[in-house]
Each structure stands twice: as C-alpha cells, then as structure tokens.
Amino acid sequence: MAQLHDSGLTGHQVSHTEHHDHPDMEEMRTFGFWIYLMTDVIIFGTLFAVYIVLQGNTNGGPGPKDLFQMGGIIASTFILLTSSYTSGLAVLAMHKGNKKALLGWLGATVLLGATFIIMEINEFTHLVHEGATISTSAFLSAFFTLVGTHGLHVLLGLVWMIALMMQIAKRGITPVTKRKVNVISLFWHFLDVVWIFVFTIVYLMGVS
Amino acid sequence: MQHDMSPSHADKNHGSLKSYTIGFVFSILLTIIPITVVMSGWLAGKASAIILMVTAVLQLVVQLIFFMHLREEKKPRYNLLTLILGLIILLVIVIGSMWIMMYNMVAL
Structure with missing residues (x-):
C-alpha cells in the first residue's frame, strides 16, 4: 500500500508527459467529449436522412430553387470556415502559453460565429415573411429542423465560448482550461464540418 | 512548451501555424470548387452531385487531419x-x- 501510494505521489509530481500508462484525467475528458460528438453525428445523420427523403414533398408550396438566396449562404459558409481556422489559432496560442492571443482568437471566433447566427436568423425571418414556415410543407419542416438544429449548436457554442473566455481571463491557462479550450475547438471544427454538409446537400444540391 | 520531450510527445495534438494554414487554404479551395460547379452550371445531374459529395467528404478529411489532429493520436x-x-x-x-x-x- 505504502509503495503504491508513493508511486502515485511521484507520478503526480513528474509531468504528465512522462507517464505512458497513467491515464491523464483531462485527456479522458476530452475523449468523453469526442464520444459525445459521435452521438451528435448520429443526430445530424438522422436529420439529414429525413431531409433527403422529404425534400421533394413541397405540398404545392415553394421549393429550394424558389427560396434559397445563395449570396448570403455562401458568405456565411466562408465566415464559418474562417471561424474554424481562428479557433485553431486559439489552440496554438494556448500551447504557446500566450493568454492574450488565446483570448483574442477566441474573441474573433465568437464574433464570426455571431455573424453567422445573425445571418441565419435573417434568412429564417426572410423565409417566414415569404410564407415559407416550418408548417408549410414536409420539405420546409425538414429544412428548418436540420438547419435550425445546427444553428442551435452554434448558438450554444457561442455562449459556452464566452463563458470560457471569462474563466480563462480569471484563472489563466491551467490544465483544466486547456482541456476546455481543446474540447470547444473540437466542437467548433465539428460544427464547421456539419455546416459543409448542410451547405452541400441542402443548398448547393437544392439549387443545382 | 514541451518541445524538448520525446518526438512522439513534442507535438501531440498541437499542430503548427503552418498545418492550420494549409488546412484553411484547402478548405477554402474545397468550398470554391463546388460553388463554381453549381453556379456556372458546368455539370448537371449526377456528375455535379458526385463532385459536390467528393469535395464535401474531402473537406471532412481536411478538418479531421489539419484541425482535429486525428493523425497525431497516440x-x-x-x-x-x-x-x-x-x-x-x-x-x-x-x-x-x-x-x-x-x-x-x-x-x-
């Protein structure tokens, strides 16, 4: 027992990087988040399947070609792509121990994400004003559910990122805040990937 | 920070400015290609759908490798x-x- 305890203590004093067999708690938590992301893959997969199956059922109402204004959609795609890059730069700044740059890049990511959300809300209100609501047709029900679920994820990510920025400003870069930044950047890249598929399957294939 | 550690740990899950920028350029290119295909109307029907899906999947791979560092896993x-x-x-x-x-x- 005493020996076990001893090795446990030294294990904590030596830096984590030298312990191969000792599972790092923060690494485990990151992996746990990864598993959550895989369940999110299944949610989005189901919504994509629904959309693909129902997209032709417009109930005599407007179809994708009548509704989608590609200018704004393309702009918001590039905005989200860029925010994926800036969240990566935030992780880089964190590993360099540069708190200011970390907060700066996270802030840039939040601004880009907020722009994306505002553009999406504008698009949705525009659609509703045109009479294309969630209850107009099966196509629009599937559309609003799929795109809206992605938008909700982005919105949640924004709230989360702002809270994390406040925590980092207060506590600095610690193993715990490090893991949180890693996790949220994974989330953000994931949302970017989901949007690429929304953009391709819903918008580009819808108008082509 | 830990760059003098063994190579397998030196860049675990980090990436570099270079790898992030390469990934970003790739993802921009992989977005421009399908947009041009659709907007110019070069290809119709199946051919265009195949190009759109291929570029989207490549985009996924780029994000996984350059941004999520899947290849650098232990x-x-x-x-x-x-x-x-x-x-x-x-x-x-x-x-x-x-x-x-x-x-x-x-x-x-």
Missing part, C-alpha cells in the same frame, strides 16, 4: 475507432433511409 486509437463506429451508424441511417424511402416505394 497508439490505442480510440478516437479513430469511435469515429469509424459513428460513421458506420451514420451511413446505415442515411443510405438505409434513402434506399427504403426513395427506391423501394410500393404503389404511388
């Missing part, structure tokens, strides 16, 4: 394994739904 590759499991379920749901609902319709 040996028991649990991240990769759970991803494969997730993708299998995804494909079963999407392709299965399409197959049943679109190509197997009875009477209509």
